Amino acid sequence: MPTLEMILNGKEVSVEVEPGDLLAHVLREKLGLIGTKISCGEGECGSCTVLVDGFTVTSCIYPAMKAHGREVTTIEGLAKGSQLHPIQQAFVDVTAPQCGYCIPGMVMSAKALLDENPHPTQEEIRMGISGNICRCTGYYQIVEAIELAAQRMAEEGGAP
Amino acid sequence: MWDDYLFPHSVKEALDMLEARGADVRIIAGGTDLALQRQGGRNPATVMVDITRISGLERIEERDGYIHVGARVTHAQVAASPLIRSRAGVLAEACGSVGGPQIRNVGTLVGNVVNALPAADGAIGLTALDAQAEVAERTGRRWTPISDLYAGVGRCTVDSCQAMITQLRFKALGDGEGDAFERLAKRKALILPILNAAVVVGVDGGAVKSARIAIGPVATKPFVATDAAEWLIGQAPDAAAAANAAKLAAQTAEPRYSLLRGSAEYRKSMVEVLVRRALTRALALASGEGGGHADS
Ligand code: FES
Ligand code: FES
Numbered sequence: 001m002p003t004l005e006m007i008l009n010g011k012e013v014s015v016e017v018e019p020g021d022l023l024a025h026v027l028r029e030k031l032g033l034i035g036t037k038i039s040c041g042e043g044e045c046g047s048c049t050v051l052v053d054g055f056t057v058t059s060c061i062y063p064a065m066k067a068h069g070r071e072v073t074t075i076e077g078l079a080k081g082s083q084l085h086p087i088q089q090a091f092v093d094v095t096a097p098q099c100g101y102c103i104p105g106m107v108m109s110a111k112a113l114l115d116e117n118p119h120p121t122q123e124e125i126r127m128g129i130s131g132n133i134c135r136c137t138g139y140y141q142i143v144e145a146i147e148l149a150a151q152r153m154a155e156e157g158g159a160p
Numbered sequence: 161m162w163d164d165y166l167f168p169h170s171v172k173e174a175l176d177m178l179e180a181r182g183a184d185v186r187i188i189a190g191g192t193d194l195a196l197q198r199q200g201g202r203n204p205a206t207v208m209v210d211i212t213r214i215s216g217l218e219r220i221e222e223r224d225g226y227i228h229v230g231a232r233v234t235h236a237q238v239a240a241s242p243l244i245r246s247r248a249g250v251l252a253e254a255c256g257s258v259g260g261p262q263i264r265n266v267g268t269l270v271g272n273v274v275n276a277l278p279a280a281d282g283a284i285g286l287t288a289l290d291a292q293a294e295v296a297e298r299t300g301r302r303w304t305p306i307s308d309l310y311a312g313v314g315r316c317t318v319d320s321c322q323a324m325i326t327q328l329r330f331k332a333l334g335d336g337e338g339d340a341f342e343r344l345a346k347r348k349a350l351i352l353p354i355l356n357a358a359v360v361v362g363v364d365g366g367a368v369k370s371a372r373i374a375i376g377p378v379a380t381k382p383f384v385a386t387d388a389a390e391w392l393i394g395q396a397p398d399a400a401a402a403a404n405a406a407k408l409a410a411q412t413a414e415p416r417y418s419l420l421r422g423s424a425e426y427r428k429s430m431v432e433v434l435v436r437r438a439l440t441r442a443l444a445l446a447s448g449e450g451g452g453h454a455d456s
Contacts, residue, residue: 018161041199043196056265057262058263062191063165127261130350131259131261131262131263
């Protein structure tokens with residue numbers, strides 16, 4: 001079995017994987033990081049979104065070996081101890097989640113968006129989460145949460 | 161399931177791996193389609209040769225009047241490239257409409273061609289640009305028009321078990337040229353197109369000098385509307401010319417009934433609409449209206 005070495009949420013991790021393992025499976029089943037959700041399992045819905053070197057990928061179709069030597073960030077990597085990341089806090093504050101299943105992926109897409117574009121327009125936010133499907137909400141509160149997070153992060157003087 | 165996952169460091173090493181490991185081995189780039197094909201039992205290969213760490217294949221650059229796009233370049237990189245946005249905007253537009261952001265971050269433009277689907281947005285843009293692909297085989301490398309890469313729906317003449325495409329090239333657009341991409345789909349992201357169309361035109365001295373119109377998915381490969389393009393030559397670059405050429409394009413295109421995409425009649429009518437819109441935009445750009453092709 002090959003060894004997958006990566007920086008996962010800031011820490012070096014080394015894990016034995018099957019050559020055909022997909023990243024979502026490794027994260028959830030081998031590393032216990034079940035914050036990454038699998039819904040469609042076909043790269044269509046975005047609920048399994050994680051960051052690889054800062055870029056969003058759908059981890060349910062992403063061969064785990066591709067992450068070898070890369071930096072991977074999952075939803076578990078955002079909070080600092082018990083303090084939620086401003087994006088997470090904003091999702092809570094505007095009650096963006098309903099069932100919540102799409103939310104980790106939404107938050108990761110929002111993170112990638114705000115890292116690159118700290119002051120997005122509503123349209124840019126919609127484009128930023130256009131690869132994430134939510135079957136509960138009408139997206140309004142999700143967009144609102146991302147706007148609020150952007151505003152708070154700007155006030156705090158930069159993204160953590 | 162896969163038995164092995166390899167990272168060659170050069171094209172030669174990749175080809176050697178293909179040769180050494182026999183029939184079960186194949187090239188993988190982004191893998192966004194391959195992972196699905198595997199899940200669906202539609203791809204029997206068990207050894208993956210991942211080319212995304214071969215240096216040199218990540219480049220987008222202009223050389224000898226051609227824009228070159230390496231095999232590692234993703235749709236997101238094409239869509240964001242200042243060079244492609246300004247000199248081949250049709251391709252940036254096309255690549256920006258593939259899948260969603262996550263798929264565009266991983267899936268490559270070359271992969272979009274190798275998968276050989278007639279609906280592939282990137283391939284439609286490339287077809288309008290009359291692009292060529294560099295094929296690397298053990299016997300050497302050669303350039304081939306991308307229209308020659310199609311052996312049928314989903315079948316590329318370059319067999320990923322024996323060879324690979326290393327890069328694409330197409331002429332950078334200059335003054336007096338214009339381009340545009342149009343797409344019809346049920347939503348704006350994460351969905352295959354009902355139809356798409358890409359056009360590249362050249363205008364000189366108040367008349368159309370060159371035109372290329374690509375449409376998908378209306379045939380087993382990206383369809384080139386040659387009759388419409390030929391008719392356009394010599395016409396004044398105006399709305400009436402765009403409308404008539406679009407009508408001709410719709411007459412020759414043969415979209416089929418599709419449960420997902422709608423009836424043949426509807427799609428044929430919409431071919432005309434999309435081609436008209438694309439031509440109108442491209443002709444205006446080529447004629448110097450709307451700030452030149454840089455903003456297309
Ligand atoms: S679970 Fe990965 S995209 Fe839907
Ligand atoms: S909150 Fe249920 S799917 Fe988005």
